[in-house]
Amino acid sequence: MSSSRHQLTDLSGTFELKNGVRMPYLGLGVFQCDNVVEAVTLALETGYRLVDTASIYENEAEVGEAVRASRVPREEIFVTSKIWNTDQGYNSTLDAFEASLKRTRLDYLDLCLIHWPVEGKYKETWRALETLYREKRVRAIGVSNFLKHHLEDLMADATVIPMVNQVEFHPYLVQQELVDFCFSNVIQYQACSPMMRGNVFKLDAMNALAEKYSKTIAQIVLRWDLQKGVATIPKSSKKERIITNADIFDFELHPDDVAFIDSMDCGKRFGPDPDNFDF
Numbered sequence: 001m002s003s004s005r006h007q008l009t010d011l012s013g014t015f016e017l018k019n020g021v022r023m024p025y026l027g028l029g030v031f032q033c034d035n036v037v038e039a040v041t042l043a044l045e046t047g048y049r050l051v052d053t054a055s056i057y058e059n060e061a062e063v064g065e066a067v068r069a070s071r072v073p074r075e076e077i078f079v080t081s082k083i084w085n086t087d088q089g090y091n092s093t094l095d096a097f098e099a100s101l102k103r104t105r106l107d108y109l110d111l112c113l114i115h116w117p118v119e120g121k122y123k124e125t126w127r128a129l130e131t132l133y134r135e136k137r138v139r140a141i142g143v144s145n146f147l148k149h150h151l152e153d154l155m156a157d158a159t160v161i162p163m164v165n166q167v168e169f170h171p172y173l174v175q176q177e178l179v180d181f182c183f184s185n186v187i188q189y190q191a192c193s194p195m196m197r198g199n200v201f202k203l204d205a206m207n208a209l210a211e212k213y214s215k216t217i218a219q220i221v222l223r224w225d226l227q228k229g230v231a232t233i234p235k236s237s238k239k240e241r242i243i244t245n246a247d248i249f250d251f252e253l254h255p256d257d258v259a260f261i262d263s264m265d266c267g268k269r270f271g272p273d274p275d276n277f278d279f
């Protein structure tokens with residue numbers, strides 16, 4: 001996937017989901033963010049139009065507060081939340097969704113994801129998300145941390161194909177086969193932990209690329225995401241970083257450098273393995 005498919009001209013840019021809803025390329029992740037209202041407010045002022053939260057992050061209320069107080073109209077902001085593992089199942093998902101919405105004090109969510117593929121539960125969870133989607137309580141539905149076999153299993157019974165798969169994605173974990181499967185099924189790939197939970201800043205090879213382009217390592221890795229057609233949700237709670245992380249629309253990585261970053265893939269995760277998690 002190259003930049004030629006997308007213009008990648010500015011921070012207001014979006015990927016079109018299978019149902020026509022437009023999802024911003026880049027958003028602010030707020031896992032373990034200690035100043036959510038301030039960070040989301042600044043991000044929206046900077047031009048970010050997507051915020052990624054989850055019930056387990058225990059900050060949906062702060063995300064909603066910042067979104068509601070923003071000068072940016074609600075319809076221009078894309079809010080994602082997720083159904084946590086212990087809430088999976090049909091009725092419990094409906095309840096968890098209502099609880100999330102209540103905490104945000106928003107009228108709707110833009111995207112709701114199954115957070116992890118809990119065996120024996122995720123199909124019923126999906127059926128509940130399909131209900132919420134049909135009832136127009138949420139503009140798009142998707143999954144997170146789903147591998148190809150989880151997606152194939154889910155899609156065998158689904159009436160709505162997931163619109164997004166949010167997955168750990170960075171230079172050490174590309175999972176190209178999963179990326180290709182999602183692209184061929186029009187499931188938008190979205191990178192979580194795009195900066196390897198901070199570990200990308202230790203890589204000499206990324207530092208060399210940053211020097212070559214006179215950019216920061218964060219800007220290189222986030223630009224690589226977009227040139228691969230992958231949406232991305234970097235987290236920072238620091239003012240300067242929230243601003244500079246989004247400054248990725250005035251340069252283009254050469255295809256050889258995109259391929260070079262691809263070649264760093266060694267299958268290393270910084271988060272849990274979707275086939276082996278216990279929470």
Ligand SMILES: NC(=O)C1=CN([C@@H]2O[C@H](COP(=O)(O)OP(=O)(O)OC[C@H]3O[C@@H](n4cnc5c(N)ncnc54)[C@H](OP(=O)(O)O)[C@@H]3O)[C@@H](O)[C@H]2O)C=CC1
Pocket residue numbers: 028029030031032052053115144145166167191192193194195196197198201216218233234235236237238241245271
């Ligand atoms: N669906 C899922 O299961 C998961 C979803 N996510 C989502 O993805 C988001 C991002 O992933 P996350 O795991 O938080 O990690 P990231 O890969 O985004 O890395 C965040 C770390 O990088 C640091 N950082 C950010 N920008 C810079 C910079 N320019 N220079 C130096 N350091 C920087 C941050 O520190 P500081 O804040 O101090 O700047 C923080 O320590 C989450 O917030 C969450 O929304 C994440 C994990 C799993």
Ligand SMILES: O=C(O)C(=O)[C@@H](O)[C@H](O)C(=O)CO
Pocket residue numbers: 031054115271272
């Ligand atoms: O951030 C998330 O969305 C996650 O699910 C993970 O961070 C997960 O909670 C984890 O890393 C637990 O160790």
